[in-house]
Amino acid sequence: MKRNSSTLTAAVFVGVSALVFGISGVGAGAAPPAEPTDQTLADYIAAGRKAAPVAESGSGSGSACTSGSGAGSGNGSGNCYGGSGSSAGLSGGYASDTVGYGPPMTSWLAAFGYGLLNPDVAPPGANDWACKPTAEHPRPVILLHGTWMNAYNGFAFMGQPIKDAGLCTFTVNYGRSTPIQGGGLGAVLPGVMGTGYIQDSAAQLATFVDRVLAATGAAEVDIVAHSQGGAMANWYTKFHGGADKVRHLVTFGATHHGTTLIGIGALGRAINNFGIDILGFVELFVGHAGIQQTVGSDFVNRLNANGDTVAGVDYTVVGSRYDEVTTPYELTFLRPVAGATVQNITLQDGCEQDVSDHLTIMYSPRALSIALRALDQAGHPDLVCTANPWLLGGGGKL
Template identity: 35%
Template sequence: MTRHNVAMRITTLTATIGAAAVCATLSAAHAVAAPFPVATDVPAAIAAGYLQSAQNSPPGSNRWHCRHTDRDPVILLHGTAMNQAANLGYLAPTLANAGFCVFSLTYGQTSWSGNTGGVGNKDRSARQVAAFLDRVLAVTGAQKADFVGHSQGGSIAQLVAQLRTPRVGTIVGVSSPSRGTSRIGAITDRLPARAPGQNYWGPRQPGVAYVNLATRFDEVSTPYPVTLMPPAANVTNIVVQDVCPQSRVGHLGMAFSPTVGALVRNALDPARRTRVPCGGAEFGQ
């Protein structure tokens, strides 16, 4: 074999090894970028979340390095007597896997509530969440953030909109009381922005888009029309059974429903709509 042929073989072998190394690196990167695990068993997810610290984030949430050029960051808010891990194990990873920058916290803890949030004075909870919103915007450089709140979480987001109006883009309420006297409302929980006889959660802000997702089988926010808002240019009301007539999803199940997850995605990013599925455990199948 000539010296020239030896050199050619060495060059070819080097290139092959280099290509293999690149493929291995890409494979490793792909493994790191695997989807976040999504909780689908509602009782198991809630039970596991209650055993965790209130500071533990659900999968996909609070990635403080996350940036997006044409989507607002999304802040998820849990419901009454919950925490972020127990209530958001489906929505957080579902949105993160779809490319959203997701953030969450446990709000409304008291001296006696342990890992459980959503039980404190709602005005104080709103101010706690408003401070978290400030932090998210400062870190991400975004001008506004969107909120997705389950049950009380959506109502707290409406209160935050009274405190940080220019910094709130869209509020998606998932079985969230929006008017009247719900089981999580209290006449003493008022911000100065609300006048006597006015909605508990304050006036609708013209610059905020409100999307309300309801189920006719809600056993907590009852009657279910309290989770809807009067018609307005910036209000969208969706009842799950108008989309999927066979659905029997209840209050807790709304936060773990693939139907609701798709509706949330479409509300947050209507320019990139996803198909809304009908089926699964929430349909009694």
């Protein structure tokens, strides 16, 4: 029995670690995971929409969610900290501006390494604070990285082409937190960001959006986001007034409905529901944000409790059949409420040779063309189709 418990703990740890590293047993050229049935997908989503618990206390006018063990905290906007059975830990962290620029990259792996060693540089094309929107392109674009990523390695491929399309682009390093603040052990690496509570990161995004609007004179922004950045931006539109400030939200591999991590994350959640705080243990390693993105977490529950989307925002949601982190990949897709429009796109539809996974999707020429079409359909109506290697990336080159 002791050996079985140790094996189970190790399995869940490896699975949740995949959320931030993007590593799994799916290899380059391998067949994508079997697609779930409609009923299976409905069951996954329903599991993530249980009513979130309400704390007895919390400052402000909103309700606060609690975690299954440890103390919950509220900030007056109905935020849910912790992970439905994970340890609450400390809330903290901050966002930071970029300093200087890194080189353009076509390979995700190379960009990730450069970003670890140069954590504060901006991706090419971003954060020209003198840029002013035009009548043709009236909205600046904010680029949001994912978990354990940073502004540079999230957009070293896409940043310059979006700027070259005539769009003012801006980005920020959000969710910077130390291990003591709940960022996990990975947060000791200087280029690892997006680890703090996602609600805190959404508040940081709210501040950054207001800065961009003030600097550019624009009334709204568009957002292009990867992984956690998409779910965080969705939280911003729902709980931080972002619905009135965001026109287009374009997401790639976003954890809108959480992830099962090929079943391991769902297994961990089930174990937690039996009263064993295994996700709280894993959270010590991967950080708050990693655990919040598993199916059934308080964060996922609250994010989708009143519908996937908000009125007034146009959503373009992209998933890959080869995504080994947001699984099943259909969990990234959204359903519109009245007044919202949603276009759900599977990357391989019409382009089977693009086998981008969770991380290399941000280095896919097809993904870039989808983003440009969403931001400027008149100027970029066509989608490209090239092969893009799994895991390594390559900007369409092997």
